[in-house]
Amino acid sequence: MNSTGAAVTEGEAAIVVDGVTKLFGPLAALREVTFDIAPGELVALLGPSGSGKTTLLRVLAGLEHPDGGRVLIDGADATGLRVQDRQVGFVFQHYALFRHMSVFENIAYGLRARPRRRRPAEADIRRRVGELLDLVQLGGLDARYPGQLSGGQRQRVALARALAIEPRVLLLDEPFGALDAKVRRELRRWIREFHDRTGHTTVFVTHDQDEALELADRVAILHKGRLEQIGVADDIHDNPASPFVTTFVGETASVPVTVKGGRARLEGRDLRVDASHCPDGPACLYVRPPDLAPCDTAEATLIGAISLLRRTGAGRRAEIAVDGAGHVVEVDLPVDTTLRPGDLVGLKATRHWLFPGDAE
Numbered sequence: 001m002n003s004t005g006a007a008v009t010e011g012e013a014a015i016v017v018d019g020v021t022k023l024f025g026p027l028a029a030l031r032e033v034t035f036d037i038a039p040g041e042l043v044a045l046l047g048p049s050g051s052g053k054t055t056l057l058r059v060l061a062g063l064e065h066p067d068g069g070r071v072l073i074d075g076a077d078a079t080g081l082r083v084q085d086r087q088v089g090f091v092f093q094h095y096a097l098f099r100h101m102s103v104f105e106n107i108a109y110g111l112r113a114r115p116r117r118r119r120p121a122e123a124d125i126r127r128r129v130g131e132l133l134d135l136v137q138l139g140g141l142d143a144r145y146p147g148q149l150s151g152g153q154r155q156r157v158a159l160a161r162a163l164a165i166e167p168r169v170l171l172l173d174e175p176f177g178a179l180d181a182k183v184r185r186e187l188r189r190w191i192r193e194f195h196d197r198t199g200h201t202t203v204f205v206t207h208d209q210d211e212a213l214e215l216a217d218r219v220a221i222l223h224k225g226r227l228e229q230i231g232v233a234d235d236i237h238d239n240p241a242s243p244f245v246t247t248f249v250g251e252t253a254s255v256p257v258t259v260k261g262g263r264a265r266l267e268g269r270d271l272r273v274d275a276s277h278c279p280d281g282p283a284c285l286y287v288r289p290p291d292l293a294p295c296d297t298a299e300a301t302l303i304g305a306i307s308l309l310r311r312t313g314a315g316r317r318a319e320i321a322v323d324g325a326g327h328v329v330e331v332d333l334p335v336d337t338t339l340r341p342g343d344l345v346g347l348k349a350t351r352h353w354l355f356p357g358d359a360e
């Protein structure tokens with residue numbers, strides 16, 4: 001597996017998304033999105049509001065049809081297949097369980113709705129629902145109605161209901177969105193264990209970075225309908241592929257610079273940063289507080305004056321106006337620092353990223 005879209009070769013992939021574009025009138029909700037998902041993988045679709053996460057999930061489900069590209073499921077072209085022919089199970093944030101039906105009937109629904117020819121016998125339905133109730137650890141609650149369950153329990157019924165049809169792929173849209181923080185954390189852990197136990201290929205949408213990076217095997221980051229990067233948490237944190245990913249993940253400050261002859265300059269000063277991969281012209285340097293430490297100005301990557309110093313839990317956070325250009329970077333200092341607002345400090349960046357072009 002690597003940081004690109006290719007987790008596996010096409011033949012082995014559970015899902016292949018190949019150049020998928022989806023238009024809503026003049027708006028491209030998805031722009032040539034390409035990546036693979038391996039069998040049994042848990043992939044998060046992460047991105048800001050409107051980035052195309054739900055649209056992509058709906059394209060996988062067959063609820064939307066792409067204007068370009070194709071989707072393969074288990075090696076077969078599913079692009080033209082209807083929802084009911086795809087064998088996907090999905091759970092939405094506000095999953096409407098049937099309120100007038102018991103937990104048992106809710107879970108059995110997908111099996112009972114099958115055409116008579118493919119509908120299991122009543123005894124088989126009972127057995128299957130019983131197994132699913134055990135799987136989602138709700139055994140004994142089969143006679144309850146949705147209104148008599150907690151939010152987390154309702155989500156687990158929704159999951160059991162999605163699994164009843166024996167899907168090849170499980171799609172979850174903000175499955176923890178409507179729950180309070182504690183239940184959300186518990187259900188998150190539970191979903192991960194559940195996934196490891198059952199081995200379903202699963203794709204879930206979230207706008208919560210921690211959720212995505214903690215829970216998923218790989219995270220796909222979307223921005224304005226484009227796939228910016230797909231990778232494991234370490235890749236996303238340590239090797240962000242674009243300015244957007246760099247600023248989206250973690251607390252990142254950007255400092256516009258000028259590159260000339262492989263060297264980055266700010267206000268006429270050489271920044272001691274390798275810029276050999278950037279063409280001459282504007283570029284942007286990205287840094288994060290944990291990677292910055294005060295140092296002698298002669299050795300500094302950035303130099304600036306402390307504009308603000310405030311107490312945080314364990315230490316002090318300094319805002320530093322870099323090189324007089326008004327760009328602020330933040331750095332953590334020990335609680336007993338002798339530095340004061342107005343002091344000039346050098347900052348050494350143990351890690352930084354430099355991308356050509358203007359700031360994100």
Ligand SMILES: Nc1ncnc2c1ncn2[C@@H]1O[C@H](COP(=O)(O)OP(=O)(O)OP(=O)(O)O)[C@@H](O)[C@H]1O
Nearest residue numbers: 024027029047048049050051052053054055056207
């Ligand atoms: N049926 C539709 N008709 C027109 N535009 C749509 C439709 N569905 C989605 N869009 C637009 O497509 C873009 C992507 O929407 P989408 O719901 O996929 O984003 P998202 O990343 O899931 O956002 P959120 O986190 O807010 O749910 C948005 O600009 C949205 O307004």
